[in-house]
Amino acid sequence: MKHLHMTIAFISVALFTLRFVWTIAGSAQLNKKWVKITPHVIDTILLLLGGAMMMKLALNPLEQLWLGEKLIGVVAYIFTGYYTLKLARNRTMQIIGYLGAMGWFLLVARLAMSKENLFF
Template structure:
């Protein structure tokens, strides 16, 4: 069961970032397709199941942010990522600020993935 949930978690993480990579520029350009109900609801469904899978995995391994620095780093990264994504999707700031925020969100997601792989919040040695 653990391996199945871990694979589900990784798949949902990729779907989440791919969805943002597609929706970000559409939101910045204020494309009409962003008003489609599916594009407004589906990311929340994917992200909810992603979070539930993460909670299950952490619970199964007895990991929590206060006994595992890399889990804490992922949780902080997730909060930052959500904040940046929200700024992009809700079109906050100038076009240039939105593009910079879009890039920052993708970079933070990359950090979260790197921490997950290395199990090291500092990504060194």
């Protein structure tokens, strides 16, 4: 389950990067049906797999603070990703949004691997 979770996380960030590149390039690929649907399916599976592991390992994010921080990071990754692709109105804002989302993604991966809380 863990390796599937990690693979799906990698696919999620790869699809986000691809959509970012197509956004910057003004590509018509963005209008394709699979491009609109697949990222949502992937991100939902990622959340569900993470949730399932949390239950299986009986981890409480309020006790395991690295996990609590990770969940905050995931919410921030999803929001900055949404900002980048939908809300950012020009190229500069899109690039800043992309860098922000990548920063959150890297923090989430770092927290997952070290299992040490950084802030709380």
